[in-house]
Amino acid sequence: MTATHPAPGEVLTPEQARSEQAQGQATDALTTEPRAPREAGGVTDASAPAFAPGTDPLEVIRWALAAHPDVLMPSAFNLNGVVLLDLAVRAGYRGEVVFVDTGYHFPETLQTRDRLAARYPELTFVTLNAGASPDDGQTDPVLYAADPDACCAVRKVAPLQRYLKDRAPSALLNARSRDQASTRADIPFVEAGARVKVNPLAHWTRERLEAYAAEHDLPVNPLYFDGFLSIGCWPCTRAVRPGEDARAGRWAGKGKTECGLWAGDGKL
Numbered sequence: 001m002t003a004t005h006p007a008p009g010e011v012l013t014p015e016q017a018r019s020e021q022a023q024g025q026a027t028d029a030l031t032t033e034p035r036a037p038r039e040a041g042g043v044t045d046a047s048a049p050a051f052a053p054g055t056d057p058l059e060v061i062r063w064a065l066a067a068h069p070d071v072l073m074p075s076a077f078n079l080n081g082v083v084l085l086d087l088a089v090r091a092g093y094r095g096e097v098v099f100v101d102t103g104y105h106f107p108e109t110l111q112t113r114d115r116l117a118a119r120y121p122e123l124t125f126v127t128l129n130a131g132a133s134p135d136d137g138q139t140d141p142v143l144y145a146a147d148p149d150a151c152c153a154v155r156k157v158a159p160l161q162r163y164l165k166d167r168a169p170s171a172l173l174n175a176r177s178r179d180q181a182s183t184r185a186d187i188p189f190v191e192a193g194a195r196v197k198v199n200p201l202a203h204w205t206r207e208r209l210e211a212y213a214a215e216h217d218l219p220v221n222p223l224y225f226d227g228f229l230s231i232g233c234w235p236c237t238r239a240v241r242p243g244e245d246a247r248a249g250r251w252a253g254k255g256k257t258e259c260g261l262w263a264g265d266g267k268l
């Protein structure tokens, strides 16, 4: 099943989208089949230490905090993001966690953000575009169906780019991991670019993330347990079938795999 899209002019509710997209697709349990390890690659930042693949993420985060004291953490509060957030606090991060409200988030995602904010009062949770809705005029309410790249560019990438231009951090803490999708198979711990991207979880598998979340009783988005292994906006997210990459449910059938924050011309 691909993501459900309404007829022209018709806007589904998040509840309708969740019900239709999860129907018959929920996984039986958190853990799915292990993935084969992949070789290192990508554009490693030359100023970073040569971290071995088995390096503890805490060591990578501590290096980032020392090398880039202005480091900032964007998050959408997926499993990876929740684990990274907890590790970052343990490593001493006391900065901002920046979330973009596109207007199309599942209520469960917003509730997860609020639970995390209550759990980690030492962090500053920033919501850009707070209170956005499909009908707020930022885009046509169903632009996601006709041109999801344009919708992401306006509703997700641009607000964060504007914020980062103002804050000007030298580095970003990011929760991507190699086994999320083939497009992420080569990300290094520390990635060169206009801003350094620090990816402490690059080598952690989904199974490792799930085990960490369970061990520390982290507030994982409840949709995860219904097979939504990567959760974005409700019109563009479906549950994942057993054996699929965690991000296979994002923009399914739309020929799109990334929102544009981490890949493409407008990447952070």
Ligand code: SF4
Binding pocket: 102, 104, 143, 144, 147, 148, 149, 151, 152, 153, 155, 156, 232, 233, 234, 235, 236, 259
């Ligand atoms: S994920 Fe979908 S609804 Fe959300 S900003 Fe991108 S195209 Fe629009």
